[in-house]
Amino acid sequence: MSKNYFESPKPRLVIVGNGMVGHRFIEAAAERGLFSKFEAVVLSEEKRLAYDRVNLSKWFDGKTDADLSLVTEGQYEALGLEVVRGDAAELLDRNARTLTLASGRVLPYDELILATGSYPFVPPIPGKDRPGCFVYRTIDDLEAIKAAAASATGAAVIGGGLLGLEAAKALLSLELDTHVIEFASRLMPLQVDEVGAAVLRSRIEELGVHVHVNTTTREILTDETGAVNGLLLADGSRISVEMVVFSAGIRPRDKLARESGLNLGGRGGIAIDGACRTSDARIFAIGECAEYDGRTYGLVAPGYRMAEVAAATLAGETMAFDGFDMSTKLKLLGVDVGSFGDAFGVTPGARVISIFDGASSQYKKLVVSADKQTLLGGVLVGDASAYSQLLVHTQTGMKLPEHPEDLILPPREGGAKGFGVDALPDAAMICSCNNVDKGAICGAIREQKLTALGQVKTCTKAGTSCGSCVSLVDQLLKLELKRSGVVVTNHLCEHFPFSRQELAHLVRVQTIRSFDDLIERHGKGEGCEVCKPAVASILASTWNDYVLKSEHAGLQDTNDRYLGNIQRDGTYSVVPRLAGGEVTPDQLITLGAVAKKYGLYTKITGGQRVDMFGARLDQLPHIWRELVAAGFESGHAYGKALRTVKSCVGSTWCRYGVQDSVGAAIRIENRYKGLRAPHKLKGAVSGCARECAEAQSKDFGVIATEKGYNLYVCGNGGMKPQHAALFASDIDEETLVRYLDRFLMFYVRTADRLQRTASWLNNLEGGLEYLKSVVIEDKLGICTELEEDMNRIVGTYQCEWKTTIENPEKVRAFRAFLNSDEPDPSLSFVREREQHRPASWPEKRSLVEARKIRLPVLSA
Amino acid sequence: MTNMQTATVPAATLSEDADWQDVCAIDDVLPGTGAAALLDGQQIAVIRTRDGRLAALSNFDPFSNAFVIARGIVGDRGGVPKIASPIYKQSFSLETGECLDDASVRLTVFPVRTAAGRIQVSLRAKVAE
Ligand code: SRM
Ligand SMILES: Cc1cc2nc3c(=O)[nH]c(=O)nc-3n(C[C@H](O)[C@H](O)[C@H](O)COP(=O)(O)OP(=O)(O)OC[C@H]3O[C@@H](n4cnc5c(N)ncnc54)[C@H](O)[C@@H]3O)c2cc1C
Ligand code: SF4
Ligand code: FES
Numbered sequence A: 001m002s003k004n005y006f007e008s009p010k011p012r013l014v015i016v017g018n019g020m021v022g023h024r025f026i027e028a029a030a031e032r033g034l035f036s037k038f039e040a041v042v043l044s045e046e047k048r049l050a051y052d053r054v055n056l057s058k059w060f061d062g063k064t065d066a067d068l069s070l071v072t073e074g075q076y077e078a079l080g081l082e083v084v085r086g087d088a089a090e091l092l093d094r095n096a097r098t099l100t101l102a103s104g105r106v107l108p109y110d111e112l113i114l115a116t117g118s119y120p121f122v123p124p125i126p127g128k129d130r131p132g133c134f135v136y137r138t139i140d141d142l143e144a145i146k147a148a149a150a151s152a153t154g155a156a157v158i159g160g161g162l163l164g165l166e167a168a169k170a171l172l173s174l175e176l177d178t179h180v181i182e183f184a185s186r187l188m189p190l191q192v193d194e195v196g197a198a199v200l201r202s203r204i205e206e207l208g209v210h211v212h213v214n215t216t217t218r219e220i221l222t223d224e225t226g227a228v229n230g231l232l233l234a235d236g237s238r239i240s241v242e243m244v245v246f247s248a249g250i251r252p253r254d255k256l257a258r259e260s261g262l263n264l265g266g267r268g269g270i271a272i273d274g275a276c277r278t279s280d281a282r283i284f285a286i287g288e289c290a291e292y293d294g295r296t297y298g299l300v301a302p303g304y305r306m307a308e309v310a311a312a313t314l315a316g317e318t319m320a321f322d323g324f325d326m327s328t329k330l331k332l333l334g335v336d337v338g339s340f341g342d343a344f345g346v347t348p349g350a351r352v353i354s355i356f357d358g359a360s361s362q363y364k365k366l367v368v369s370a371d372k373q374t375l376l377g378g379v380l381v382g383d384a385s386a387y388s389q390l391l392v393h394t395q396t397g398m399k400l401p402e403h404p405e406d407l408i409l410p411p412r413e414g415g416a417k418g419f420g421v422d423a424l425p426d427a428a429m430i431c432s433c434n435n436v437d438k439g440a441i442c443g444a445i446r447e448q449k450l451t452a453l454g455q456v457k458t459c460t461k462a463g464t465s466c467g468s469c470v471s472l473v474d475q476l477l478k479l480e481l482k483r484s485g486v487v488v489t490n491h492l493c494e495h496f497p498f499s500r501q502e503l504a505h506l507v508r509v510q511t512i513r514s515f516d517d518l519i520e521r522h523g524k525g526e527g528c529e530v531c532k533p534a535v536a537s538i539l540a541s542t543w544n545d546y547v548l549k550s551e552h553a554g555l556q557d558t559n560d561r562y563l564g565n566i567q568r569d570g571t572y573s574v575v576p577r578l579a580g581g582e583v584t585p586d587q588l589i590t591l592g593a594v595a596k597k598y599g600l601y602t603k604i605t606g607g608q609r610v611d612m613f614g615a616r617l618d619q620l621p622h623i624w625r626e627l628v629a630a631g632f633e634s635g636h637a638y639g640k641a642l643r644t645v646k647s648c649v650g651s652t653w654c655r656y657g658v659q660d661s662v663g664a665a666i667r668i669e670n671r672y673k674g675l676r677a678p679h680k681l682k683g684a685v686s687g688c689a690r691e692c693a694e695a696q697s698k699d700f701g702v703i704a705t706e707k708g709y710n711l712y713v714c715g716n717g718g719m720k721p722q723h724a725a726l727f728a729s730d731i732d733e734e735t736l737v738r739y740l741d742r743f744l745m746f747y748v749r750t751a752d753r754l755q756r757t758a759s760w761l762n763n764l765e766g767g768l769e770y771l772k773s774v775v776i777e778d779k780l781g782i783c784t785e786l787e788e789d790m791n792r793i794v795g796t797y798q799c800e801w802k803t804t805i806e807n808p809e810k811v812r813a814f815r816a817f818l819n820s821d822e823p824d825p826s827l828s829f830v831r832e833r834e835q836h837r838p839a840s841w842p843e844k845r846s847l848v849e850a851r852k853i854r855l856p857v858l859s860a
Numbered sequence B: 001m002t003n004m005q006t007a008t009v010p011a012a013t014l015s016e017d018a019d020w021q022d023v024c025a026i027d028d029v030l031p032g033t034g035a036a037a038l039l040d041g042q043q044i045a046v047i048r049t050r051d052g053r054l055a056a057l058s059n060f061d062p063f064s065n066a067f068v069i070a071r072g073i074v075g076d077r078g079g080v081p082k083i084a085s086p087i088y089k090q091s092f093s094l095e096t097g098e099c100l101d102d103a104s105v106r107l108t109v110f111p112v113r114t115a116a117g118r119i120q121v122s123l124r125a126k127v128a129e
Helices: A021-031 A052-059 A138-149 A162-174 A194-206 A255-259 A300-313 A387-396 A438-447 A454-461 A472-484 A500-509 A515-522 A530-544 A585-597 A616-630 A661-672 A731-748 A757-762 A767-775 A783-795 A800-805 A808-812 A840-852
Strands: A012-016 A039-044 A082-085 A089-093 A098-101 A105-107 A110-113 A118-120 A132-133 A152-158 A177-181 A210-212 A217-222 A228-231 A243-246 A248-253 A270-272 A284-287 A290-292 A328-330 A335-341 A351-357 A362-368 A376-382 A429-431 A572-574 A602-605 A610-615 A642-647 A681-686 A698-706 A708-712 A725-731 A827-833 A836-840 B021-027 B033-039 B040-046 B055-058 B073-077 B082-085 B091-093 B110-114 B116-120
Touching: A012 A105, A012 A500, A012 A616, A012 B091, A021 A039, A021 A194, A021 A500, A021 A725, A021 A808, A052 A138, A052 A162, A082 A387, A089 A138, A089 A255, A089 B021, A138 A162, A138 A243, A152 A162, A162 A177, A162 A243, A177 A228, A177 A243, A194 A210, A194 A335, A194 A351, A194 A362, A194 A376, A194 A840, A228 A783, A248 A767, A270 A284, A270 A472, A284 A300, A387 A731, A429 A438, A429 A472, A500 A515, A500 A530, A515 A767, A530 B073, A585 A610, A585 A616, A602 A836, A610 A616, A610 A836, A616 B033, A642 A661, A661 A698, A661 A731, A661 A783, A708 A731, A725 A731, A725 A767, A725 A836, A731 A757, A731 A783, A757 A767, B021 B033, B021 B040, B055 B082, B055 B110
Parallel strands: A012 A039, A012 A110, A039 A082, A110 A284, A132 A243, A152 A177, A152 A243, A177 A210, A270 A290, A642 A681, A681 A698
Antiparallel strands: A089 A098, A098 A105, A118 A248, A217 A228, A328 A335, A335 A376, A351 A362, A362 A376, A572 A610, A602 A610, A698 A708, A708 A725, A827 A836, B021 B116, B033 B040, B040 B055, B073 B082, B082 B091, B110 B116
């Protein structure tokens, strides 16, 4: 239908551009009944009416035009709007108050809305217009990219900003070997700082994207037909790709305004005031094409705000646009990135608190005011779940907790002695890997009525990464359930309706010697990674069988199954026992020789011994054959068992020492070596009150006195440090050992699975006094039994590695493959600081491919 | 359908298009354990439950990017036979390869059978759920 505007009684409103903001303006105007006051026309250069550009990339995940469209069928017509598609305004004559369209049609206006958005900036690189070059802004662009991808193998994105990374993701999903070229020194230079960008980069490289920063593209190379076949980078290197996608930033589409003499901002963009009016009162500009107070906005939210303001102004309301917070949270290639407030700490006096967790590639940074009272901004990479919480802090200027770092750090000691989880503040971070605090966990448990640890993990993600927080999460669950009056079962898992303690009892009194027998009589199903290792530990600490006996092998966690600690790349570490940390020059030479021969990475551990990393499964028996031959034994670094008894040098050398702490440590370590327990056990002996062996941070700590020894128990370092409690004073070594026998056996019998002595004591009814009454006064009359049990364990000790290498059938189990003697071909290492480390995934990927190993098909 | 075969399924009942590759003797894989096999450069985790059923999955753990699945602990969750990755402990169904802790992740599963006391796996026919 064509109308004759010159006879129209109503004033004429023309809206140029029907993108996200143009559309929002129409909705805002409709709400205010403006279309009954105006004769309105909307111009859309694209053949499609407004669609969700923010989610443009979803088009590659199968979202259709219809899914993305923001305009419902007939919505505009119903408003009496005339819709002009696929035609663009070319010329603006402000005196005549007309627009001339590409089609030649002339449109008069009384009020004009410019919502022309931006265009992708394409740097003037030779070859930029060749077939194979694309931008990433419209559905048409995506259609073209998809078509070209069919016949391409590689593609490069020029620009490593927000949009560039989105484009990279799309190309990756089109199964193209994808490169990202960023001329700044890091990815997302506008949102993220150096460290954050480094973390982001490593995450993205893990997905197989090749990232090139600090470099520009000198030329786009083409083949004889003129089609793109590569890039020449500034450093002279070449990348072969058939496609190039430009994402080097956007520029406001201000051509109409510029040519008609409207004021523009310094860096382009149509200058507007708080009412979104341009320098011509009849003309408004909104969205990405507009410039307010010296800046343009490349995000939709501020654009929407401008749309509201313009509509309100036209309707005679007063509403103002006064800048906009550019905080963003996005998932880029599956990596959470959050950037809010003063992310770069430019505020005078601002202080920065940051944590960088290489293991889970996460980076969290807080920018706080000089007085540490308020949060100014921050950056989150790898996990941004705290984003909203922190943004609230920033925007409300809410007073920060006494230790702002608590918002991103694992919880500090609850202060309260014998601290239990209920002592923790809600803001305390429980799972630092996944950034879940106590509040979130307890909230989820209450609101979603969770009753099982598994559920809590799935709902909150807590405990799903490194696992070290799981016991805390479990305690929180138990706590909440108790509160809500639910009867808390401490059943081991779905396969056994008993606690670890009850099972230990059953095993002992019914002389049950195998998992099969136990689950047959007291459980159901196949078992799982919870009950199997727990039962293995119970059996071991009761009968002390060889852990790799056929009926036990399958119960063992991989560390116990292969008698080494598995590392991130699937190799193992080798830790021979060095009782008390004492080591002879010859032993050191042997260790050095073995490590050298098998190319193992070596370091001194925090437990006063030497750890050799990077041993392949098939190498383990060979390595241990040499170590055992030289007189070494397993250090049980892999087992929930006695680890180390650290010592300080003591009276033999130290001028202050009052007892031979090294001798005592060695005797104690050798007595309890190999003892399997609910969790690992650590001890230490210090030669005097100066406590150089840190005995008070151990499960059992001994401090020499003039008269003998003081025994401390149930200390813990690690996740939740807790000082050991004084248990007995000035006792002789014989009494010391007697108490230790009883104490350790009592713990082994009664603790929950993966419960260190510290939390065992914290949860023990009656606490320390009760423990003393059992171990010292024999309140339960079980002390002889406990001592006998311990003597049996000590008497039946065997070095698991010695037994293993003497048994060819067991050694066979260390082959990498059932059907070949080949070592695992996927393992690869990279030299670093004169030793080597496991290759990162991208490094490995190339090596793996070079060796023609088929990477697994993963249907996601 | 499931890819789990009880140790007694006669070869005849298995899909024809599969070309079977010999892996090892049944007893080379202890009940309730897994072990890796290398077939055409591809790493396969061969798993045997305590009740004697067999499964073959990709040995690649997408959470750690390491080839370790076979070294996990075999068990079941709510009756679904599964193996837990030894590194970060996510569980994968032995029947569908689906990660029981993150539905967006799935390991490829391969048909497996026993013939004449030997375990055989087919790379060609993937198992459809
Ligand atoms: C190698 C070593 C770090 C080092 O290079 O120094 C180390 C390495 C590991 N520690 Fe540790 N811990 C090492 C000393 C410590 C210490 C210091 C000490 O023992 O004096 C602590 C704090 C003291 C304590 O345990 O109370 C410590 C607290 C932990 C924790 C937290 C325990 C807790 O109760 O919160 C874990 C996680 C766990 O065990 O659940 C852990 C777990 C681990 C694991 C086993 C994580 C894993 O499953 O892969 C690491 C692999 C060991 C390996 O050989 O592959 N490691 N770890 C140290 C080996 C000591 C040794 O000779 O056996
Ligand atoms: C891939 C991608 C991902 C994004 N992700 C996010 C995100 O996660 N979060 C976020 O906040 N923002 C994001 N954005 C930015 C967001 O899409 C824009 O801020 C928003 O679309 C701006 O709306 P606009 O209406 O101002 O411009 P546009 O949506 O570009 O609309 C302008 C329209 O006007 C038309 N036009 C221009 N000139 C004329 C003319 N002379 N005559 C007629 N018509 C004309 C154009 O063809 C276009 O259709 C993303 C953008 C892209 C491309
Ligand atoms: S060695 Fe200990 S502290 Fe270091 S990364 Fe491993 S578990 Fe954490
Ligand atoms: S702290 Fe690592 S999983 Fe929770």
